[in-house]
Amino acid sequence: MILNPTLPDRQAVLEQMSDHPAVKAMLDWSTEALIDAKFEFGELTVTVAPEKIREACVRLQAAGYNFFDDMTAVDWQPATPRFQLSYHLLSHKFREYIRLRAFVDGADPVIDSITQVWPAANFYEREVFDLFGIRFAGHPDLRRIMMPDDWEGHPLRKDYPVEGYR
Amino acid sequence: MATVGTTPEITNLGGQHMVLNMGPQHPATHGVLRLVVEIDGEVIVKIRPEIGYLHTGIEKTCEAKFYQQIVPLTDRINYLDPLANNLCYCLAVERLLGLEIPERAQWIRVLLTELSRLNSHLVWLGTHAMDIGALTVFLYTFREREEILRLFEAVAGQRMMTSYFRIGGLAMEPPPGWFDRVQAFLNIFPEKIDEYSNLLTGNPIFINRLKGVGYLSGADAVALGVTGPPLRASGVDFDLRRDMPYSGYEKFKFEVPTSTEGDTWARYVIRLVEMRESVKIIQQALDGMPGGPIKAYAPKIVLPDREQMKTGMESLIHHFKIVTDGFPVPAGEVYQGIECGHGQIGYYVVSDGTAKPYRVHMRYPSFPTLQALETMCKGRLIADMVAVIGSIDIVLGEIDR
Numbered sequence: 001m002i003l004n005p006t007l008p009d010r011q012a013v014l015e016q017m018s019d020h021p022a023v024k025a026m027l028d029w030s031t032e033a034l035i036d037a038k039f040e041f042g043e044l045t046v047t048v049a050p051e052k053i054r055e056a057c058v059r060l061q062a063a064g065y066n067f068f069d070d071m072t073a074v075d076w077q078p079a080t081p082r083f084q085l086s087y088h089l090l091s092h093k094f095r096e097y098i099r100l101r102a103f104v105d106g107a108d109p110v111i112d113s114i115t116q117v118w119p120a121a122n123f124y125e126r127e128v129f130d131l132f133g134i135r136f137a138g139h140p141d142l143r144r145i146m147m148p149d150d151w152e153g154h155p156l157r158k159d160y161p162v163e164g165y166r
Numbered sequence: 167m168a169t170v171g172t173t174p175e176i177t178n179l180g181g182q183h184m185v186l187n188m189g190p191q192h193p194a195t196h197g198v199l200r201l202v203v204e205i206d207g208e209v210i211v212k213i214r215p216e217i218g219y220l221h222t223g224i225e226k227t228c229e230a231k232f233y234q235q236i237v238p239l240t241d242r243i244n245y246l247d248p249l250a251n252n253l254c255y256c257l258a259v260e261r262l263l264g265l266e267i268p269e270r271a272q273w274i275r276v277l278l279t280e281l282s283r284l285n286s287h288l289v290w291l292g293t294h295a296m297d298i299g300a301l302t303v304f305l306y307t308f309r310e311r312e313e314i315l316r317l318f319e320a321v322a323g324q325r326m327m328t329s330y331f332r333i334g335g336l337a338m339e340p341p342p343g344w345f346d347r348v349q350a351f352l353n354i355f356p357e358k359i360d361e362y363s364n365l366l367t368g369n370p371i372f373i374n375r376l377k378g379v380g381y382l383s384g385a386d387a388v389a390l391g392v393t394g395p396p397l398r399a400s401g402v403d404f405d406l407r408r409d410m411p412y413s414g415y416e417k418f419k420f421e422v423p424t425s426t427e428g429d430t431w432a433r434y435v436i437r438l439v440e441m442r443e444s445v446k447i448i449q450q451a452l453d454g455m456p457g458g459p460i461k462a463y464a465p466k467i468v469l470p471d472r473e474q475m476k477t478g479m480e481s482l483i484h485h486f487k488i489v490t491d492g493f494p495v496p497a498g499e500v501y502q503g504i505e506c507g508h509g510q511i512g513y514y515v516v517s518d519g520t521a522k523p524y525r526v527h528m529r530y531p532s533f534p535t536l537q538a539l540e541t542m543c544k545g546r547l548i549a550d551m552v553a554v555i556g557s558i559d560i561v562l563g564e565i566d567r
Contacts, residue, residue, distance in 0.1 A: 040498055040499075041261050041262065041498060041499075041500045042261075043500065043501060045499075066388060067388055067391070068391055069391070069503065069510065069512055069529060070501070070512045070514065070527070070529035072514060072525075072527040074516055074524070074525045075525075086499070086501075086514065088501050088512065088514065088529070090503070092388075092402070092404045092409075095409045095410050096410070097501055097503060099499070099501060118389060118391070119389050119390055119537070120389060120390050120391025120534045120537065121391075122537055123533055123534060123536070123537055124533075124534075131225075144218075145217060145218055146217070146218040146221040146566060147218065147221065148218075155223055155226055156225060156226055160226075162226055162227065162229070162230045
């Protein structure tokens with residue numbers, strides 16, 4: 001295994017990876033678009049503001065990250081902002097995954113849907129809605145997918161007990 | 167708190183349309199898949215998959231377990247390709263830990279993952295042909311699958327839920343004579359593929375049921391997140407084993423079959439060719455099997471051998487500590503993708519520096535591929551839908567997790 005160097009913050013990524021197609025695409029868009037970045041374990045992570053998520057996906061898709069691979073959320077309670085959304089994009093051309101992140105607040109978690117960019121995100125966003133209670137604005141069919149329709153609570157939140165409510 | 171909608175009925179049925187409910191208990195849905203299908207006569211207008219009947223909350227369970235206790239959970243997700251699940255999870259955690267896996271362990275992992283792919287493809291072929299009406303093939307493929315399961319049993323003690331790959335290597339050395347048994351299986355297996363092919367490839371009924379059915383274009387496949395054989399059948403030449411090699415796949419020579427037909431027939435042909443390529447990989451693994459240890463040297467992470475544990479104080483302490491307290495994994499997040507029988511698996515592991523993962527998310531290929539079902543079936547007959555479900559090789563355990 002080749003141990004890749006770790007670039008812990010935005011500054012280091014901008015200095016050493018400005019040629020990277022994903023970093024370049026973000027910089028060409030706007031200098032403020034990239035609010036955070038890191039390179040760890042051989043993976044590039046770029047963080048954008050939640051209101052810019054759809055635009056970021058359009059830009060990255062145009063830059064060669066053509067395949068939407070996966071999307072999920074992480075609940076960082078009690079930290080604020082509470083929810084981290086992680087989108088994993090794959091480039092068939094560059095043979096590489098990148099992670100796109102956005103953080104949303106816990107009080108009324110809502111973020112734009114990216115189903116207009118990748119229809120594949122449809123089920124994934126429904127899953128995150130179901131299990132985390134994060135809403136996706138502009139989703140064509142936002143309803144529970146795993147749990148029954150009348151289920152109470154969102155099981156993957158950290159304040160939901162592993163055994164469920166009894 | 168988010169508002170929750172209820173499952174809507176399909177409304178505005180224009181003129182002669184009707185709704186047909188297929189599943190969740192239906193032999194052609196390969197599990198508990200429920201499809202709400204709007205039809206016009208026998209022609210499909212709309213398909214709405216309803217899933218979640220097998221949801222067991224594995225991702226939530228993972229957050230309450232030590233890292234090493236999650237390996238058996240991964241088997242249960244895709245029960246046809248258990249070793250690929252083990253491999254993907256172990257690779258993800260090993261990357262977080264920075265563990266270097268000995269070459270022998272990597273090669274045995276490749277060998278077993280390919281056997282597991284054969285297992286997955288054999289079950290697919292048998293059940294797919296059975297859906298179409300060719301019942302005989304099922305008996306033939308399960309005969310060979312039985313031999314593969316015996317090989318798994320010999321090496322792991324379990325036929326289906328193997329849990330043989332562990333974080334840092336393998337559970338134990340394969341028993342004496344095991345590699346000869348694999349070789350004996352490989353010697354007969356290519357003929358068996360010919361046998362299946364003879365039963366199906368020239369069969370006019372099979373051809374008519376499959377050719378031109380369930381067309382999916384390459385652009386649609388990418389947009390809908392389709393991976394694995396259905397993606398390659400639509401002309402997108404991408405295979406993680408070749409393009410982003412893991413666990414030493416770069417040392418093996420194999421072809422990745424593709425087709426531009428994009429129909430059910432192309433998916434059938436591609437899987438048959440993939441079986442032959444897997445045989446090649448297993449043969450290379452057998453021929454070049456390196457010696458050496460099967461576990462990484464990391465006493466605080468990898469369980470010691472039984473013998474050492476009984477004779478060495480240090481090993482006993484390490485064993486006790488790993489089993490009772492687990493081992494801390496450095497904080498960070500990784501996403502590991504591998505290619506299993508159906509398509510790409512991805513494990514997203516987030517660590518907060520403790521002995522239990524903060525979050526584990528699994529991406530499994532059938533989940534996005536199910537979204538492409540409507541695109542493939544629209545405007546075709548109900549009976550074609552059964553052929554298409556078979557051809558995307560759906561596993562409900564991995565959709566619901």
